[in-house]
Amino acid sequence: MAAVILSARGLVRHFGGLRAVDGVDLDLHRGESHALIGPNGAGKTTLVSLLSGRVPVQSGTITLDGVDITRLPAHARVARGVAYTFQITSIYARLSVFDNVALAVQRHPGDLRSGTMAALARVGLDDRAGQEAGTLSYGHQRLLEIAMGLALRPKVLILDEPTQGLANAEIDTFKALVRGLVPDTTVLLIEHNMDVVMDLAHRITVLNFGQVLAQGTPEQIRANPAVQAAYLGD
Numbered sequence: 001m002a003a004v005i006l007s008a009r010g011l012v013r014h015f016g017g018l019r020a021v022d023g024v025d026l027d028l029h030r031g032e033s034h035a036l037i038g039p040n041g042a043g044k045t046t047l048v049s050l051l052s053g054r055v056p057v058q059s060g061t062i063t064l065d066g067v068d069i070t071r072l073p074a075h076a077r078v079a080r081g082v083a084y085t086f087q088i089t090s091i092y093a094r095l096s097v098f099d100n101v102a103l104a105v106q107r108h109p110g111d112l113r114s115g116t117m118a119a120l121a122r123v124g125l126d127d128r129a130g131q132e133a134g135t136l137s138y139g140h141q142r143l144l145e146i147a148m149g150l151a152l153r154p155k156v157l158i159l160d161e162p163t164q165g166l167a168n169a170e171i172d173t174f175k176a177l178v179r180g181l182v183p184d185t186t187v188l189l190i191e192h193n194m195d196v197v198m199d200l201a202h203r204i205t206v207l208n209f210g211q212v213l214a215q216g217t218p219e220q221i222r223a224n225p226a227v228q229a230a231y232l233g234d
C-alpha cells in the first residue's frame with residue numbers, strides 16, 4: 001500500500017450548532033486519486049477547506065509528509081505543495097488565459113512561457129492562451145482553474161467538483177488529465193459524477209452529516225449497504 005502523504009485526524013468544524021465536519025479521519029495515499037463523495041451539505045467543501053487552510057479547524061490535526069500543518073495559513077500550505085481549486089470558479093476574468101496561469105507559474109524558477117503553456121496544454125486550453133479568461137465558456141473556466149492549480153506543481157491537488165458544468169468531451173479531457181497526473185501528484189477530488197468517481201478513484205471516502213460513512217475502494221463502496229441507503233440508493 002502506498003505511503004500516506006496527507007493525513008487528517010479528528011477534524012472538527014462546526015458553524016454555530018451545525019456540525020459541518022464532525023470528527024473526520026482521512027488518509028491520502030501518495031500517488032493515488034481519492035474521491036470524496038456524499039450528499040449536498042455533507043461537509044465535503046468544508047473538509048477540503050480545512051485541509052487547504054481556507055477555513056481554520058476547531059480541533060483535530062492535519063499532517064503533510066508527517067509534518068503538522070494544522071495551523072499553517074493557506075498560502076504556506078500552497079508553498080508546501082497543497083493546491084486546491086474552489087467549487088466556485090475564481091479566475092481573473094479580465095486577464096488572458098495565459099496570464100491567469102502565468103501568475104501561478106511565476107512561483108517557480110524556469111521559463112515562464114513554457115511552464116504556462118505546458119499547464120494550459122495539459123487541460124487542452126493552449127490554443128486559447130490569448131483569450132480574455134472571462135470570455136471562456138464555464139467548462140473552460142473550470143479547466144483553466146485546474147491549469148492554475150497544476151502550475152503550482154503541487155504534491156497534492158484538491159479539486160472541488162471540477163466536472164460540474166463540463167460537457168461530455170470536456171469530462172473526457174479531465175479524466176485523461178487526472179490519469180496523467182497520478183502517480184506524480186496525489187489528487188483529492190470532490191465529485192458528484194459517479195462514472196467519473198468509479199473511473200478515476202483508487203479510494204473513496206463517503207461523507208454524510210459531517211462524518212465518514214464509509215471509506216474503501218470503488219468496489220467496496222459500491223457494495224456497502226449504508227452507502228447505498230444514504231447516497232447511491234436508486
Ligand SMILES: Nc1ncnc2c1ncn2[C@@H]1O[C@H](COP(=O)(O)OP(=O)(O)O)[C@@H](O)[C@H]1O
Nearest residue numbers: 015018020038039040041042043044045046047
Ligand atoms: N461559512 C459557513 N457558515 C455557515 N454554515 C456553513 C458555512 N460553510 C458551510 N456551511 C454549512 O455546512 C454544511 C456543509 O456544507 P458544505 O461543506 O458546503 O457541504 P458540501 O460541500 O458537502 O455540499 C452545510 O449545511 C452548509 O450550509
Ligand SMILES: [Mg+2]
Nearest residue numbers: 044045046087
Ligand atoms: Mg461543496
